[in-house]
Amino acid sequence: MNKLPPLFKSITFRVGATLLVVIIIAELIAGAIWYHANEEEKKESIKQTALSIAEGALDTYSYFQSLPVNYRHLILNQLRESGGTRFFISINDKYIPNNTLTSFRYTPWLIQELEQELMSSLSGVEEIHVALTKREDIRVFNSAIRLNELPEIWTKYSLVLGELNLPILVMQIKMSEQEWFYIASVLPVTFSSLSTPFIEQRQFIFLGITSVLLMLCTAWIVRKELRPIKSLAKAATLMGSQLVVKEIKEEGSSEMKATVHAFNKMNRRVRSYIRDREMLFSAISHDLKTPLACLKLRTEMLDDEQTRLRFEKLLNEFELLLKGALQCIRETDIHEEPETIDIASLLVQCADYYNRHKPTVSLEHIPDTHYVGKPVAIKRSIYNLVDNAVLYGEKVDISVLNSASYLVITIRDYGPGIENKLLEKVFEPYFRTGDQDVDGSGLGLTISRSIARSHGGDLILNNHPERGLIVELFLSRDV
Secondary structure: OOOOOHHHHOHHHHHHHHHHHHHHHHHHHHHHHHHHHHHHHHHHHHHHHHHHHHHHHHHHHHHHHHOOHHHHHHHHHHHHHHOOEOEEEEEEOOOOOOOOOOOOOOHHHHHHHHHHHHHHHOOOOOOEEEEEEOHHHOEEOOOOEEHHHOOHHHHOOEOOEOOEOOOEEEEEEEEEOOEEEEEEEEOOOOHHHHOOOOOOHHHHHHHHHHHHHHHHHHHHHHHHHHHHHHHHHHHHHHHHHHOOOOOOOOOOOHHHHHHHHHHHHHHHHHHHHHHHHHHHHHHHHHHHHHHHHHHHHHHHOOOOHHHHHHHHHHHHHHHHHHHHHHHHHHHHOOOOOOEEEEHHHHHHHHHHHHOOOOOOEEEEOOOOOEEEEOHHHHHHHHHHHHHHHHHHHOOEEEEEEEOOOEEEEEEEEOOOOOOHHHOOHHHOOOOOOOOOOOOOOOOHHHHHHHHHHHOOOEEEEEEOOOOOEEEEEEEEOOO
């Protein structure tokens, strides 16, 4: 599975994306409400306008129906010669098909409503056909000729309403087997009124501009608020490796200022604690070494050989414990600046050191890798682990696994291993397993784990299924 780019993981992107989704959802909901309300209102307005025209058509039909047959064409000629009318009326021998505007959503509904209204108002009528078309597509007379193909006196002044290009409503009513009453009228609504888009183009443009402006403002505000968080994260990371960092500027929101203030307060306490601890162990070192030296001098003056040897052994053990305690503090209290460490070169030097008498340490799968950390501390940790492996296991294999998150150094020996219940206990200071006469202070694993954790990693022990102990030193690359 591919990891997402850092941009998509940032809080700026997540807040912006969430805000954009909320805006789109809100716009869709508002658009749906507006669409429903506007659609009903628009349909009602169009229906009333069309019904008004239909009523006029019914009155005209009734008038022509009441006229003698011989007078009907005379009246029609008078109407055509007068010109300037929104209507076109004729009596044809047959039904004249006209193309209906099917691309508009309300057209089928409107035609059905008008046909039902006309049928209910006219009793005894067998057929009624209603069509909604464009002026340039309307066909008239028995020959179904286009209106634009008629003489100019008819085409220029018939079915017009100023300079507007409007739909034409055509109604045809069957009067008898050989007569169809034909009336066409301008429908005083625009073509765009015959359908309601869910989101109009201007709404879409407004939504786009609003979203972009809101996203830019949100990104600016979020980045401004995140600046102290980034400083806090950097300081916290440095504190994990250096223990002492500079105080952070208290800025941003009141909650962020309170957080940074608490961190700075903790940072001052840590500095004070480190300073007091250094003074304490300096005093202990001075106050204990002086009487220890005096005791050793007095021991050498004892006449009894056995008593002198017994006191010397006790004093040497006490001195070893004291040196071990001071060494533990000195080696875990890291005061180095991080540097780039050549891990492969360091492991080669370590192997050469322990192989100077006989082949003991072998390197397996050592890539050419580098790590940014405290060089002296890392070297102490590795040498402590290899020293233990050589001491208890005789033969040692070292391998390295390099990843984007961690550097893992694995040290495997072929010794007796450690009981599973003691795999964590051995990290306690001065705790030792096996032969107590083996040289050492019992602080090596304690120091090595402390160094690993100061680098954002850990030290883990496991017994090998066949034989020996597996030591895994994890070093984080995020520190």
